[in-house]
Amino acid sequence: MLLEKTATGFTLSLDGCEILRHAADNPALFAGRGEERMDMYRGNFDIEDYVVERVALAHAEVEGDTIRLSNAPGQPVRLVLTVEGDSLLLAAPDASINRLWLRTVAGKDEHVWGGGEQMSYFDLRGRRFPLWTSEPGVGRDKTTEITFQSDVTGKAGGDYYNTNYPQPTYISSRRYALHVDTTAYAVFDFRRETFHEVEVWEVPEKIEFFAADTFRDLVGKLSLRFGRQPELPEWVYGGAIIGLKDGKTSFERLEKIRAAGVKVSGLWCEDWVGLRHTSFGARLFWDWVGNEERYPHLRQKIAELADENIRFLGYVNPYLCVDGSLFPEAEASGYFATDAEGKTALVDFGEFDCGVVDFTNPDAAAWFAERVIGENMLDYGLSGWMADFGEYLPIDVKLANGVDAKRMHNAWPTLWAEVNARAVASRGKTGEALFFMRAGYTGVQAHCPLLWGGDQSVDFSRHDGLVTVISGALSSGLLGNAYHHSDIGGYTSLFGNVRTAELLMRWAEMAAFTPVMRSHEGNRPRDNLQIDQDEVVLAHFARMTAIYVHLAPYLKVLSAEAAETGLPVQRPFFLHHEDDRATYAIQDAYLYGADLLVAPVWRAGETERTVYLPKGARWVHVWSGAAHEGGREVTVAAPLGQPPVFYRAGAAHEKLFADIGTL
């Protein structure tokens, strides 16, 4: 990183790209003090800041690699920046500072991506993104009735920026990336024409910068920085993971599904721990032990499934219900986060209370990995699970490491991922047992082998439907999360909003072109259409699993590529077409590896789709065989069963791709 003195300030550049430009009359840094109000309602946060002071650090004194910043000449130094390699180290002699604002240089036509897993907007330019792990919201659109109802009944409607997985990292189309080393609340604001503003609710120790000649190299660097996932387990390529939570009936239903020709790699029963009946309906029993009342002879069943090359998957989250078997064990050992009086902090999840296992206590983390995940899950025979939650650390609990829970809140998803990964590693099953998470933060990449896109609504809505999964995959993928997938058919069914056959089919069409196909019955299975309830849907689903399996040889190449280079399986067009700026903001289509282009139908009632094909290649529509020169939009027929997919003419797997059209 190059630090250069200017008349009244300095510039900082990386590989010739100017990132910071500071002058006395146009300062790049502001420091101050805020008093926040943060209220949590079941994972949804209401956050407001009262900025008591925000002062330009207008005066800079540059000496060697060090910049000393103060309000004005002769005033006390409030912030010291030191350039170290490609990073900026920060230190604040003024301990009263708890807010920092940093302006980076922006170009008028610049695009910005990242921010973790962003479900509404892939290109972040023009908007403001608070970075705080939380429930993503239902509907996530203040103009919709569903969001309104969710807000009114549970403060749960959310907005475009709410995400299970935020991360204070962005990639600029100027081919650099910025990452803030912090777990404090932060905001990326990309609304201004000449600068971006990074706001952090602390003085972070370090801000890291990355630059590369190509976007692919930049992604590679980030994936090395944040951690890479192992390759996909071999067993996944066998077909879809079927999600059923119907107790022992699940096995019968699985048989019917298989009999219909569905290729199956796993059976996922989140109710493997049994149910709790509340006035809201059936919930899972949050005590992580196989429930042989609900699933008689479960271990035997797991073994029988294994004989047919079908894995069994379960569910876990970082809480323990007070009336479960594990709670007293954890409490006796002091493994729970505590309240102000030193008692176990209890969190109400809706007619039942839970303790929060304190992962900042190394003994608690080790216990959860060994005793809960290791013994109760892996040794029991599970090959994978949904590692749910991670976003809910209450901001008022006391933790073993003594750090304010407001600072640990964002760190929690990664700690949670680490506990899961450690358990898997302890059984030598890294790259073999597959858990998937929706929550994330910096570093989750190193531990979590697979993201899932969270709880979409069971609809085609712009901000909470099928299309949001693509934005989630692309944004998280750029930050080193190579594998992404979603609940086929969506999850959240509220206020009378239920799945249509069309939605289930369109979602399956997309899922066939993602690393993992997995179905989910949703939050209200009885009210919503399931894949095994409609013959047309089931046959269509079977065909999509056949396509998925057909593409396994290609997916294996992508998986190897991910492990080697950090490139995600699902990629924005520009990763391979960086000179084609028309591709920079596309978020409803993606490259599946370099050579397949997937443009899912994401609106109801559509039977054709228009998609921009990137320049510099010829793209062959798999269903018609028609070839199109890139650099323009084409419209193709897209009846159910024929998702708009193109392959690059001349690709290594050209034959394999062409054969999709015959399936």
Add this chain to the structure above:
Amino acid sequence: MLLEKTATGFTLSLDGCEILRHAADNPALFAGRGEERMDMYRGNFDIEDYVVERVALAHAEVEGDTIRLSNAPGQPVRLVLTVEGDSLLLAAPDASINRLWLRTVAGKDEHVWGGGEQMSYFDLRGRRFPLWTSEPGVGRDKTTEITFQSDVTGKAGGDYYNTNYPQPTYISSRRYALHVDTTAYAVFDFRRETFHEVEVWEVPEKIEFFAADTFRDLVGKLSLRFGRQPELPEWVYGGAIIGLKDGKTSFERLEKIRAAGVKVSGLWCEDWVGLRHTSFGARLFWDWVGNEERYPHLRQKIAELADENIRFLGYVNPYLCVDGSLFPEAEASGYFATDAEGKTALVDFGEFDCGVVDFTNPDAAAWFAERVIGENMLDYGLSGWMADFGEYLPIDVKLANGVDAKRMHNAWPTLWAEVNARAVASRGKTGEALFFMRAGYTGVQAHCPLLWGGDQSVDFSRHDGLVTVISGALSSGLLGNAYHHSDIGGYTSLFGNVRTAELLMRWAEMAAFTPVMRSHEGNRPRDNLQIDQDEVVLAHFARMTAIYVHLAPYLKVLSAEAAETGLPVQRPFFLHHEDDRATYAIQDAYLYGADLLVAPVWRAGETERTVYLPKGARWVHVWSGAAHEGGREVTVAAPLGQPPVFYRAGAAHEKLFADIGTL
């Protein structure tokens, strides 16, 4: 005002009440710079501020009556305060400052009132109030379906602080008042325990303080400062003003209403200018000339009504439609506000465009007063009118006085009131012709003889229904607006929300105990119940006008008192019971003068009402005659027709009050 130096700052006190306390480590003043975004949608504003800097003016140097403030010792002086009498004069040597924040001392149990006409909260403590004249919103409650629909369809839902009449003045229960001399956007924030924060989007020239031993004296001082209204016209005491907008049919309907025993003082036809038919329905034709097509022989009719002691009232607002007769006249004289290119700025009011008469141009104001209101309205025979709007000055027009429209926006209601008052005065009709406004700002008191509470929804809702009128009357009343009234039955009927008979009757019951009774057909007359459509409603209405007329001798006393002392007709309990702190936050009941206590039923379906009676008096329930010692809550029966009203035992008008029970 007493300025005293302290170790690192100063204190400012008025009559022993400490108002400002400044210390280097606990500064009372902050200055900075903001960049606002303001979008207007038909009188509704979306406003957001990007605070670039907010710096504590921590260092104070006190010399005589002058305080020089800077960021730190040795730094340039940024703000100079000078104590002059009970005011603080402000000057900013630093021209870059466009935001000022001032913290006043707050007590834990302090109550705060004022802020103009506040419809949702009378006691402002605990909340933040932007002060910007605008549409007040429909529903004004983000948890209601009506507000949601209004927001989605027209950005028109509003919130608790939206008001036609804001004013940067507050009264503290510590018996002082603060007024900011500004028309810039401002915010009063009463959410903190130890201070209030006043935010102004400029450095105002002056902040005024008032103190008195009693709240009544404080109100008296404010009413002198802002202006007092003349006494009510004698003709008003004759009964209700009946609002009909049915063309010539209005006269027939009036006859039926009178025949049913309704006491009538005026007929108010806002459609006296004729109609314009749009796809939204019928609108008024915004060209301020009597329309003798819609009202044949109108002048003759006005004279005939006068013979029966019934006045005729009309409607006007500060716009002129492009297709009217007055527009070309005003445009030829250059009386309109202009756009960036110097052309007449046109505002779209929904399928028709209007010019904005520029009241900063003295010739334009004089023309509107003389030519429009004087000739077309007063000389034509009108005895009063709704002087509508005042909140809509677009923030991007160019004005004759060269001041930024963002600064003139809040000033507009008072300019508009002044034009109306000047017209009335020019005909010697001050205190005789009665116009009423919903918009207001500092100084409107001196010009507008009567406020009306704006466009409530036709319902019992907490934030936009009947009860909000009381809060509006009490808050505006404390700032020197002695006369307040409202549309009987409410105005806004949207999304299927329509008037019930119960609502109409409850509203009439309240209106009988306000300075003026006036009915309104609402925005959708055909969809909503009218007073003459239901015999029970009509009979009930007639009885309420009888009560109103019965109370005229008392109301005349109150009106004289208002002119003499500035006390409003409708008063919060504490004006006469200031030692009874239990009365400080009551906003759903009021004193009508010192001796009548009115507690309207404001919830649907209620047939009794609980009300706190102030200490130090015995209160007699007018319907039962039962007497209650003050200082506690009582519950009384309140069937339709028996609004909960009490009189003070021993009051001068005791006999008159007791006789209400016989009507």
